[in-house]
Amino acid sequence: MYRSDALQSDCARLGVAPYQGQALAQLLDRIDLKEKRVLEVGGSNLPRELLFDAIGAREWVSIDIIAEGSYQLLQQSAHYKREGIEPLSKGASMLGKRQYLILDGAIENARDLPTGYFDVILSITSFEHILALASALAQMKRLLAPSGWIFTYHGPIWSSYCGHHIWVDDEINFNVEGAIPDFGHLLHSPPAMFNLLRRTYGDLRAERAVLQIYHQPRINRLFYEDYLTYFELAGFKKINAAPYARKEVSPELQRRLEAHHSGYHIFDAYGMSAFLQ
Ligand SMILES: C[S@@+](CC[C@H](N)C(=O)[O-])C[C@H]1O[C@@H](n2cnc3c(N)ncnc32)[C@H](O)[C@@H]1O
Structure with missing residues (x-):
């Protein structure tokens, strides 16, 4: 098993952002990605040295909307030049031909990729950007092997102080x-x-x-509880969700927030991490 301290030092060495290291640590603490087929949703900038040499994944596919001039393209141009970017429409014909396949497109449009292909789906700070979350989750569920897991680590979510x-x-x-x-x-x-x-x-x-x-339309403005409802509506049998980076809310502020947003109670969670099966 890839140890957490090794992961942290590899992330620092390879220039992986600390929040990405934290997300990966939570995932790897529970699921070994060795020899796994992994789909990353809303992200395509993790270095191959981390994914294959250190983590030992068998195949890594990223489905990400990669906008012209996005910060990832600008700041990690060498990475994208090395790996290449293909349109999502070519995904089905390219699957299995490249160990690291970066597909430009929206996950909800991944209808041509084969059902049950991936062992694990990972998403880092992206769920709060996915507008069509219901159809995105439906695609993720379809693409996942029956015993596979989805892991998301996302924030700041709308219901947090800086959402x-x-x-x-x-x-x-x-x-x-x-x-x-x-x-x-x-x-x-x-x-x-x-x-x-x-x-x-x-x-x-x-x-x-x-x-x-x-x-x-860059963020979906979903509250913490809304994600849980979408997860249930998508039909996941196991939903293990937890807040991260909580910031205390005073009772007076909590009362005002609840008065403005009837039915919602969780305002102290900057982000959410969740395992779905
Ligand atoms: C804040 S960035 C995070 C990127 C990367 N995971 C990271 O940590 O640096 C969110 C990413 O989600 C992508 N995204 C938003 N909606 C998406 C969708 N429906 N399908 C795939 N990617 C999406 C955005 O284009 C953006 O690249």
């Missing part, structure tokens, strides 16, 4: 504490948010932030 997930610039983004007031996206209307932000950032940047927070 708007925006990136306007270096100053206004979800990683800068207080750039957008915590939970502001769940408590303010778009014009109220615009009015709040314009005082600090001016009209133009405030509007850009508002467009991203409420209107851009």
